[in-house]
Amino acid sequence: MAANGRVKKEISIICKTDPTSGVIATTAGDDLSIPGKPGWRHLIGTIQGPSGTPYENGVFDVDILIDGEYPFAPPKMKFITKIWHPNVSSATGAICLDILKDQWTPALTIKTAMMSLQALLCSPEPNDPQDAQVAKMYLENKPEFDRTAKFWVEQYASPKSDTSKEDAVGRVCEMGFDKESARKALEKHKWDEQAAVNDLLGM
Amino acid sequence: MDPPPPRRRSPRYHNQLSNNNSFSSPGKKTNSSSNAGTETKLKIKIKRYHGVAKWTWGVSGFNNDDDDDEDEVCIVCQSAFEGCAPGVKYPGDESPVVFGKCKHAFHLQCVSTWLQSQNSNNPTCPTCRQEWEFGAERTVVDDDAEGEESVDV
Ligand SMILES: [Zn+2]
Ligand SMILES: [Zn+2]
Numbered sequence: 090m091a092a093n094g095r096v097k098k099e100i101s102i103i104c105k106t107d108p109t110s111g112v113i114a115t116t117a118g119d120d121l122s123i124p125g126k127p128g129w130r131h132l133i134g135t136i137q138g139p140s141g142t143p144y145e146n147g148v149f150d151v152d153i154l155i156d157g158e159y160p161f162a163p164p165k166m167k168f169i170t171k172i173w174h175p176n177v178s179s180a181t182g183a184i185c186l187d188i189l190k191d192q193w194t195p196a197l198t199i200k201t202a203m204m205s206l207q208a209l210l211c212s213p214e215p216n217d218p219q220d221a222q223v224a225k226m227y228l229e230n231k232p233e234f235d236r237t238a239k240f241w242v243e244q245y246a247s248p249k250s251d252t253s254k255e256d257a258v259g260r261v262c263e264m265g266f267d268k269e270s271a272r273k274a275l276e277k278h279k280w281d282e283q284a285a286v287n288d289l290l291g292m
Numbered sequence: 293m294d295p296p297p298p299r300r301r302s303p304r305y306h307n308q309l310s311n312n313n314s315f316s317s318p319g320k321k322t323n324s325s326s327n328a329g330t331e332t333k334l335k336i337k338i339k340r341y342h343g344v345a346k347w348t349w350g351v352s353g354f355n356n357d358d359d360d361d362e363d364e365v366c367i368v369c370q371s372a373f374e375g376c377a378p379g380v381k382y383p384g385d386e387s388p389v390v391f392g393k394c395k396h397a398f399h400l401q402c403v404s405t406w407l408q409s410q411n412s413n414n415p416t417c418p419t420c421r422q423e424w425e426f427g428a429e430r431t432v433v434d435d436d437a438e439g440e441e442s443v444d445v
Binding site: 093094095098099158160161162192194195196 | 416
């Protein structure tokens, strides 16, 4: 039996701005619930990159699925924003974090899980990697790891200024798309121009 | 005292629930609590009632944990111990509070679902992750839990 009251309570807490925690979520889509999946909820979490790490100033979106087993099973979380981190797949965003797997307990919440993700950005665990290639670089060439991680933040996790967004819309329009669909595709792909163009081309 | 075995909802609860569902027959003895909100949810009209007893689970002061407020809430379902575990209609005997040897308290239904969902021979406490063992119940009840009865409908 899903603790529905608990999920509602938790969602109202995690969707509220809390400047001290650096984590927040919004409900995905207009409707919180998922058709055909009673009790399931879909959220998009946002995590601020912790200062003093290569992820500083980055803003990372996390896909959060609360299934019918919650809170007896952990929320299913993965990074939407691409990130260079030993415990996150650089290809799929899959996360290797014990509390999202066998160390989950119902005493944890969506919010504490997101704060654990933020803590994971501060202290990677390269000996228990999700992405072997990233972990290898972290262990063998830390300066190169830091550079790469920072580069990925600039590339994928930096909130774009309004003018640079307008520039991006302009560039996509020049390829023969109308302004409206260009903007929509860019927003959908977090202002990744290549991905937006591929989407518009139906690729 | 024998520790209660881990279980989901035992048939006993189902029986009690279906008995209580025949709520409308006048003069029938039914559950009540001091919380009138419970009754309005059942969509019955209460003409008068006699408050006969107030009860709480003797949970606060037993947990070692610092925060008093949190002691009143089952961490699994995050509702009050005096309220119901999910899937249970009435507070009180149907939604008992149990303690582990580690002195952490939960609704019986809540901790049982967790213990079973772990699929392990050594399931752990939700709060401290120590191996779970039912401890002494030590539910200090003001007056008698059985005394919360007799509503004139
Ligand atoms: Zn509970
Ligand atoms: Zn415990």
